[in-house]
Amino acid sequence: MAYEYVFDKSKCWYISACVKYESPECNASCIRYMEMDYLMQNSGIPRNRQYAVLLTPSKRDVQAFVTLKEIKDDILNFVKNGESVYIYSDNFGNGKTTWAIKLMQKYFDDVWAANGFRCRGIFIHVPTFLTKIKEGISRKDEDFETLKSRLMTVDLVIWDDIAATKLGDFDHANLLTYIDQRKLNQLSNIYTGNLHQDELQDALGNRLSSRVWNDSTPVKFVGADRRGVR
Numbered sequence: 001m002a003y004e005y006v007f008d009k010s011k012c013w014y015i016s017a018c019v020k021y022e023s024p025e026c027n028a029s030c031i032r033y034m035e036m037d038y039l040m041q042n043s044g045i046p047r048n049r050q051y052a053v054l055l056t057p058s059k060r061d062v063q064a065f066v067t068l069k070e071i072k073d074d075i076l077n078f079v080k081n082g083e084s085v086y087i088y089s090d091n092f093g094n095g096k097t098t099w100a101i102k103l104m105q106k107y108f109d110d111v112w113a114a115n116g117f118r119c120r121g122i123f124i125h126v127p128t129f130l131t132k133i134k135e136g137i138s139r140k141d142e143d144f145e146t147l148k149s150r151l152m153t154v155d156l157v158i159w160d161d162i163a164a165t166k167l168g169d170f171d172h173a174n175l176l177t178y179i180d181q182r183k184l185n186q187l188s189n190i191y192t193g194n195l196h197q198d199e200l201q202d203a204l205g206n207r208l209s210s211r212v213w214n215d216s217t218p219v220k221f222v223g224a225d226r227r228g229v230r
C-alpha cells in the first residue's frame with residue numbers, strides 16, 4: 001500500500017509533550033505530525049509498536065540499559081558516523097526489539113524538522129523479509145521493490161531477529177548483499193537476535209557475523225521474559 005497521510009490526533013507521538021495538543025492548532029496541517037507520520041509509516045515499524053513503552057531493567061541489565069541510553073542520547077552522531085549496535089540475549093521477550101525501536105524513534109525525533117518527507121529509517125523483521133524474497137514477492141509488489149532499494153541508502157536500518165536461526169545459502173547471500181553495501185556506504189544498523197558470538201558465526205557465516213559482531217557494539221540482555229507481565 002502506498003503511503004497516505006491520515007491525521008488522527010489521538011495517535012500523535014507528542015500527546016504528552018506538545019503544548020498545542022487539543023488547541024485549535026492541533027490539526028491536520030501540523031508539520032511535526034506530518035513529518036513524524038511520514039517517517040513512522042514509511043519505516044515499517046508496526047503500528048502497535050510505534051508508541052514508547054516504559055522499560056525497566058532487571059538488575060543484571062542495568063549496564064546494558066545505560067549503554068543503550070548513551071547511544072540514544074547521541075543517536076544523531078551514532079547515525080552520522082555509521083555506527084551499529086547488536087542487541088542480543090539468550091532469553092526472549094526482554095526488550096530487544098522495543099529498544100531498537102526506541103533508538104530509531106529518537107532518531108526520527110531528532111531529524112523530523114525540515115526533513116522534507118524523506119525516508120530516514122527502516123524496520124525489517126529479517127525472517128519475514130527473507131521469506132518474501134524467496135517467494136518472489138518483489139516482482140509483484142512495487143512497495144517491496146521500493147523498500148529493497150531504500151535499504152541500500154537509508155540512514156538507519158533495524159534488522160530485527162537477524163540472528164535467531166541458522167541461515168540457508170540463499171538467505172545468507174541476500175542479507176550479505178544489503179549489509180555489505182550498507183557497510184561500504186558507512187550507514188548505521190541496529191541488529192537484534194538471540195545468538196552470541198560463537199553461535200553467530202555458525203548461523204551467519206564468517207563475513208556476515210563479523211559485520212554484526214565486530215562492526216557493532218554488542219549489548220547483551222540477561223533479563224527474563226517480560227512479555228505479558230505488567
Ligand SMILES: Nc1ncnc2c1ncn2[C@@H]1O[C@H](COP(=O)(O)OP(=O)(O)OP(=O)(O)O)[C@@H](O)[C@H]1O
Pocket residue numbers: 053054055056057058091092093094095096097098099161192194223226227228
Ligand atoms: N525490561 C522490560 N521492562 C518492561 N517491559 C518489558 C521489558 N522487556 C520486555 N518487556 C515487555 O515485553 C514485550 C516484548 O518485548 P520485546 O518485543 O522488546 O522483546 P524481545 O527481546 O525483542 O523478544 P524476542 O527475543 O522474542 O524478539 C514488550 O512489549 C514489553 O511490554
Ligand SMILES: [Mg+2]
Pocket residue numbers: 096097098160161192
Ligand atoms: Mg524481538
